[in-house]
Amino acid sequence: MEIYDKIKVYADFFNHEIIKFLSKIEPGILREASLHLIKSGGKRLRPFILSKIAEYYGVDIKDSIPAAIAVELIHNFSLIHDDIMDNDQFRHGVKTVHVEYGIPYAILAGDTLFSLAFNSLLNLRRKFPERIVRKAVQELAETTYKLSVGQGYDMFLPSTNFFNYKLYYKTIINKTASLYEASCVIGAVLGKASSKDIKNIRMFARNSGLAFQIYDDILGVFGDEKLTGKPVGNDIREGKRTLIVIYAIKKSNSQLKEKILKVLGNKNASEEEIREVIDYLKKINSYDYALKKAIYYNEKAKKYAEKLPKDLAKFLFEFSDFLVKRRF
Amino acid sequence: MEIYDKIKVYADFFNHEIIKFLSKIEPGILREASLHLIKSGGKRLRPFILSKIAEYYGVDIKDSIPAAIAVELIHNFSLIHDDIMDNDQFRHGVKTVHVEYGIPYAILAGDTLFSLAFNSLLNLRRKFPERIVRKAVQELAETTYKLSVGQGYDMFLPSTNFFNYKLYYKTIINKTASLYEASCVIGAVLGKASSKDIKNIRMFARNSGLAFQIYDDILGVFGDEKLTGKPVGNDIREGKRTLIVIYAIKKSNSQLKEKILKVLGNKNASEEEIREVIDYLKKINSYDYALKKAIYYNEKAKKYAEKLPKDLAKFLFEFSDFLVKRRF
Numbered sequence: 096m097e098i099y100d101k102i103k104v105y106a107d108f109f110n111h112e113i114i115k116f117l118s119k120i121e122p123g124i125l126r127e128a129s130l131h132l133i134k135s136g137g138k139r140l141r142p143f144i145l146s147k148i149a150e151y152y153g154v155d156i157k158d159s160i161p162a163a164i165a166v167e168l169i170h171n172f173s174l175i176h177d178d179i180m181d182n183d184q185f186r187h188g189v190k191t192v193h194v195e196y197g198i199p200y201a202i203l204a205g206d207t208l209f210s211l212a213f214n215s216l217l218n219l220r221r222k223f224p225e226r227i228v229r230k231a232v233q234e235l236a237e238t239t240y241k242l243s244v245g246q247g248y249d250m251f252l253p254s255t256n257f258f259n260y261k262l263y264y265k266t267i268i269n270k271t272a273s274l275y276e277a278s279c280v281i282g283a284v285l286g287k288a289s290s291k292d293i294k295n296i297r298m299f300a301r302n303s304g305l306a307f308q309i310y311d312d313i314l315g316v317f318g319d320e321k322l323t324g325k326p327v328g329n330d331i332r333e334g335k336r337t338l339i340v341i342y343a344i345k346k347s348n349s350q351l352k353e354k355i356l357k358v359l360g361n362k363n364a365s366e367e368e369i370r371e372v373i374d375y376l377k378k379i380n381s382y383d384y385a386l387k388k389a390i391y392y393n394e395k396a397k398k399y400a401e402k403l404p405k406d407l408a409k410f411l412f413e414f415s416d417f418l419v420k421r422r423f
Numbered sequence: 424m425e426i427y428d429k430i431k432v433y434a435d436f437f438n439h440e441i442i443k444f445l446s447k448i449e450p451g452i453l454r455e456a457s458l459h460l461i462k463s464g465g466k467r468l469r470p471f472i473l474s475k476i477a478e479y480y481g482v483d484i485k486d487s488i489p490a491a492i493a494v495e496l497i498h499n500f501s502l503i504h505d506d507i508m509d510n511d512q513f514r515h516g517v518k519t520v521h522v523e524y525g526i527p528y529a530i531l532a533g534d535t536l537f538s539l540a541f542n543s544l545l546n547l548r549r550k551f552p553e554r555i556v557r558k559a560v561q562e563l564a565e566t567t568y569k570l571s572v573g574q575g576y577d578m579f580l581p582s583t584n585f586f587n588y589k590l591y592y593k594t595i596i597n598k599t600a601s602l603y604e605a606s607c608v609i610g611a612v613l614g615k616a617s618s619k620d621i622k623n624i625r626m627f628a629r630n631s632g633l634a635f636q637i638y639d640d641i642l643g644v645f646g647d648e649k650l651t652g653k654p655v656g657n658d659i660r661e662g663k664r665t666l667i668v669i670y671a672i673k674k675s676n677s678q679l680k681e682k683i684l685k686v687l688g689n690k691n692a693s694e695e696e697i698r699e700v701i702d703y704l705k706k707i708n709s710y711d712y713a714l715k716k717a718i719y720y721n722e723k724a725k726k727y728a729e730k731l732p733k734d735l736a737k738f739l740f741e742f743s744d745f746l747v748k749r750r751f
Contacts, residue, residue, distance in 0.1 A: 122576055125571070206537070209534070213560070226553050236542045247453040
């Protein structure tokens with residue numbers, strides 16, 4: 096079975112479990128708001144990778160369900176709150192939760208999923224020893240803090256004059272890579288993997304997550320509107336401090352730099368101005384630079400995977416390639 | 424030392440620890456937003472009761488700090504988010520976080536405190552066995568879900584025709600009593616109290632919390648503006664389904680019922696209309712009814728406290744009386 100087909104089979108399975116777990120939420124309107132985004136779709140990649148890694152270490156998929164649900168709920172909590180903060184109107188082709196239910200219920204739906212993630216995770220205690228449960232909880236708790244830090248920088252940086260590679264990597268390590276990393280690590284923790292294996296799995300996931308996000312950033316600037324579902328140059332209009340923009344600012348003379356800064360984060364910039372900046376970015380090789388970095392981190396991820404048991408390594412190779420290529 | 428003086432001493436101690444713990448938050452603007460409400464004051468009643476109960480079971484106050492910080496952070500997270508949802512402009516005499524920093528940073532500040540609460544709680548592992556840590560985490564996780572349910576009903580009920588004692592108690596058991604209950608229970612869990620003691624402490628706290636909230640509701644309708652800091656009849660204007668209003672609706676004939684419903688939740692109601700409803704509520708003994716209930720639950724709380732070790736029972740008597748009387 097191709098990895099994409101495997102993912103689909105698992106997604107159906109997890110959807111059933113997640114919806115069952117959330118059916119207890121009350122009052123009803125809060126339950127509906129909490130389920131809105133989940134029911135709109137999604138590949139459940141975090142539950143998938145968590146359960147698959149646990150499986151490679153001998154854990155029955157049924158036993159990893161509480162953890163798989165937990166990482167997906169945290170993912171959805173952060174999407175719901177991020178959509179309010181970023182004032183996004185659509186996701187997965189449906190209205191965002193705050194557009195459909197209003198900001199108060201959207202905030203509360205996010206909080207509900209956040210708390211239920213930890214409640215779900217604690218259900219691991221029925222099958223796993225206290226220390227394993229605590230380690231999983233700790234991994235998830237540390238990650239939820241990282242998500243806040245990442246979103247904090249993502250919101251803060253566009254209002255500054257900082258164009259800094261280090262802050263870029265800090266943002267995406269926290270905002271994107273961390274929950275993917277936690278999903279992989281929790282899978283390994285449930286499987287009682289050695290601390291050496293856990294470290295390699297962590298570094299695999301972090302680098303694979305970086306590669307994924309850099310590809311995503313490339314799409315956000317150069318991507319086809321029909322494929323990304325977002326207006327061309329969306330990240331330019333929002334003033335995002337992506338690798339592409341940082342590289343361009345560093346490589347341009349002061350005149351060209353000023354030209355970029357005039358458009359970057361300018362909500363009133365015309366289509367033509369945006370298009371002009373994108374053409375310029377391509378011309379000075381921002382695209383090539385970012386693509387090279389994405390490939391670099393994907394290869395780096397694989398180097399860590401190589402140190403793991405052969406079957407697991409093979410699977411992680413496949414998964415990382417799938418992750419970074421799936422939207423091209 | 425009087426209990427009020429004890430609380431003040433502990434509050435200074437906890438403030439120091441909380442601010443130290445939060446000083447690592449980045450970026451800076453997120454740290455400031457997260458600290459805004461905490462720095463505006465507060466009695467730190469939840470850390471106080473948690474650490475005091477743990478102390479009665481022989482736990483050094485230093486060892487309970489991670490848990491004391493955790494319950495206070497959850498309290499502040501819920502205040503910040505509730506203030507956005509309820510559109511409140513002031514708290515503790517200062518602007519609410521979303522008024523001062525905008526809704527995006529306020530949502531994120533709440534999320535940050537939520538996540539750091541669990542991170543703090545996990546620091547217990549340095550001094551306590553895995554099972555105790557897991558029990559504390561579980562108690563807090565269950566409570567964060569209850570807070571969502573309580574806030575859900577609090578938001579939902581004013582938009583309905585429900586006047587129902589059961590839903591009132593459900594709302595306040597979840598929204599107010601649960602975190603107080605969790606604070607007391609976690610204190611006992613750290614002290615390795617017997618499951619019988621833990622059960623009595625839980626029931627003490629739940630009933631004491633109910634008494635506190637019913638008193639608070641009385642103040643929200645009949646309270647002196649100068650003491651409560653909120654406009655007279657604020658809860659009437661907001662349409663809150665308090666015990667006072669439920670009793671009145673059940674006791675009134677259809678004509679008087681209609682009169683109340685015309686004003687309840689009506690943001691445009693005049694001062695005079697509000698005043699008229701308040702006078703009527705007093706006349707039909709809503710005030711007396713609610714006061715009787717508050718006294719009943721405070722006494723019920725004490726009945727559970729009586730089953731505990733004598734010194735602890737005496738302290739809990741004092742604390743519960745302080746709680747319900749402090750704002751009169």
